[in-house]
Amino acid sequence: MVPHGRRAWALPPNTTMVETNVEVRVNSLALRGPEVAPKQEGEVRILTLGDSSVFGFGVEEEAVFSSVAAASLAQTWDRPVTAVIGATPGYTSVQALHTLQDVGRAVAPDVVVIATIWSDLFQTDQPLERAGGQKSPLAAYRVATRLLAPWLPAPKVGWVEGPVGQSGAARVNLERYQSSLEALVREIKRLGAQPVVLILPAPIDLDLEPAPARIRSYRMVLSNTADANGLPLVDGPLWFRQNRASNSYFYDQVHPSLSGHALLGEALAEGLSQGWVPR
Numbered sequence: 001m002v003p004h005g006r007r008a009w010a011l012p013p014n015t016t017m018v019e020t021n022v023e024v025r026v027n028s029l030a031l032r033g034p035e036v037a038p039k040q041e042g043e044v045r046i047l048t049l050g051d052s053s054v055f056g057f058g059v060e061e062e063a064v065f066s067s068v069a070a071a072s073l074a075q076t077w078d079r080p081v082t083a084v085i086g087a088t089p090g091y092t093s094v095q096a097l098h099t100l101q102d103v104g105r106a107v108a109p110d111v112v113v114i115a116t117i118w119s120d121l122f123q124t125d126q127p128l129e130r131a132g133g134q135k136s137p138l139a140a141y142r143v144a145t146r147l148l149a150p151w152l153p154a155p156k157v158g159w160v161e162g163p164v165g166q167s168g169a170a171r172v173n174l175e176r177y178q179s180s181l182e183a184l185v186r187e188i189k190r191l192g193a194q195p196v197v198l199i200l201p202a203p204i205d206l207d208l209e210p211a212p213a214r215i216r217s218y219r220m221v222l223s224n225t226a227d228a229n230g231l232p233l234v235d236g237p238l239w240f241r242q243n244r245a246s247n248s249y250f251y252d253q254v255h256p257s258l259s260g261h262a263l264l265g266e267a268l269a270e271g272l273s274q275g276w277v278p279r
Contacts, residue, residue, distance in 0.1 A: 001089075004030065007098045011088060019089075020058045029103045032085040033061060036107055043080040044278045046070055047109035047193075049096040049184070051119040053200055054087035057255040061085075065256065066113065068265025069272065076273050084109065092120045092172045093180035100184065104191045110278060112188040113234075113268065114181065114222075115198040118254050120172040121218050174217060181225045194276050197226040198234045198268060201260075203250050205237035232275030239267035 004010035010030040011017075017024050027035045032055055039045065048054050048066045056064035062071075070083035084107050086099055093116040100112065172180065188195040199219055204211045211219070226233040240249065240263060249260035256264055 007088075007091075007095050007102075009088075009090070022056075022058060022060055025061065029106060030088075031103065032056065032087075033083075036084060039108055040080050043082060044073070044077065044111070045082045045084055045107060045109045046073075046111045046113065046272075047084045047086045047100075047104075047107050048113040048115060048198075049091075049100060050087040050113075050115035050117075050200070051091045052087070052089035053118060053255050054113075054115045055085060055089055056087075056261065057089065058251055059256075059258050059261050063258055063261055065261040065264035065268060068262055069268040072265065072269040073272060076269070077278055079278070086112075087115075090119050092116060093177055093184065094172060097180055097184050097187065100187050100191075104187065109188075109191065109193045111194045111196055111272065111276065112184075112191075113196045113198050114184055114188075114225075115200055116181075116184075117200055117215075117218050117222065120177050121170040121214055170214070174221060177218060178221050178225070181221065185225065185229050185231070194232075195229065196232045196234065196272065196276070197222055198271075199223070199236050200254075201236035201240040201245070201249075201256070201264065202254055203247050204253075205240060206245060206247070211237075232271055234267050234271035236264055236267055239263070239270075 001009040002012045011024075011026045011032065013026055013028050013030040015026045017026060024032055025034060027033060029036060046066055046069065054066070061067060064083070064085060066083035066085060070081040074081040086096070086103065086107070088095070088099070091099070093114075096114070096116045185195045199222055202211070202215075204215070210216065223233060225231070243263055245260070245263060249257055249263060251257050
């Protein structure tokens with residue numbers, strides 16, 4: 001990461017880096033992926049905003065859920081569909097808003113997916129790390145996790161425990177989180193794009209017990225933002241439960257694995273194909 005004004009940090013532009021044993025291309029906009037080319041006739045661009053779960057922690061570029069959705073929608077709509085990954089590890093909704101303000105015109109998105117949550121309610125200024133100190137999903141680790149996860153409990157991390165206001169203060173409190181989401185919606189509409197809200201799933205959603213109150217509160221703000229503005233809502237937790245996902249769909253408590261990104265890509269493609277029609 002490199003210093004980046006009001007965003008605090010950003011990916012180093014015009015580089016190729018190795019992040020969790022995966023090669024990551026970074027373009028001149030400091031976003032993951034290739035350079036954003038001039039828009040083709042009929043092309044649909046989907047920009048995703050969020051943190052490392054949206055960035056694609058531990059998976060190849062083409063396997064990130066937004067890329068999976070774009071490939072599916074290109075067939076559904078019979079037109080070019082490009083996924084632009086606007087997420088950066090550790091970014092909150094505030095940083096996502098600043099990212100959109102910085103790169104929105106250059107990207108010229110048709111759809112902007114708002115998926116900011118984990119780094120907002122996290123109780124530190126440091127980017128999220130893998131539970132248990134496992135920072136790099138080595139090939140052997142990923143294979144073992146995928147094979148054994150159905151029989152292993154999901155790892156616990158302290159920041160998801162307890163109701164709002166306990167276990168320390170969130171990086172972005174609920175009031176500011178709500179105002180940031182509303183500002184994101186306004187900025188997306190100002191760019192002439194369609195805002196879409198995505199609720200990210202987590203292993204806790206596969207348990208019989210409800211998610212901790214802190215997470216439910218932030219998710220409720222996301223849902224209410226979608227309802228209040230008449231926006232398409234993609235419910236990742238519901239989609240994962242309906243498709244009988246297991247712990248193998250996650251590397252840890254928040255980051256989807258390769259199979260998790262594939263399933264989340266299906267959810268986003270389904271949500272967009274049902275809730276929005278490209279012009």
